[in-house]
Amino acid sequence: MKNTIRDRRDAEGISQADLAAAVGVTRQTINAIERERYDPSIELAFKLADYFDCNIEDLFDPDLNGDRPE
Template sequence: MKNRLVEYRKTFGYSQERLAARLGVSRQTIISIEKGKYDPSLNLAFQLANVFETSIEKIFLYEEKGEEKS
């Protein structure tokens, strides 16, 4: 799943470490989400949306498997 987490994190002035601490997860979890290697749980996605005062859909961009961008 693609996401805009890096963009939101930098806009709000969070380091990966600070965001991880705020959410109670490891820095590696934040790195993995940012790289698209790990999809967060629904609970963590809601927590991220709350931190950045937006909706989950604005942070995480859903694409069907096999769907290609033109």
């Protein structure tokens, strides 16, 4: 799933390890999310959104196929 975690983390000037510690996961988990190789649980997505003080939709692109219900 596309996301803006790396951009937001870089803007905050924090490392993957710092972000991981703040949300209770490993640095490898943050790396996998940033590389779009792992989709976080809903709980982790909420923790990340809380950390960056934004909505989950601001971090993750929910439009998986370009098809949105009307």
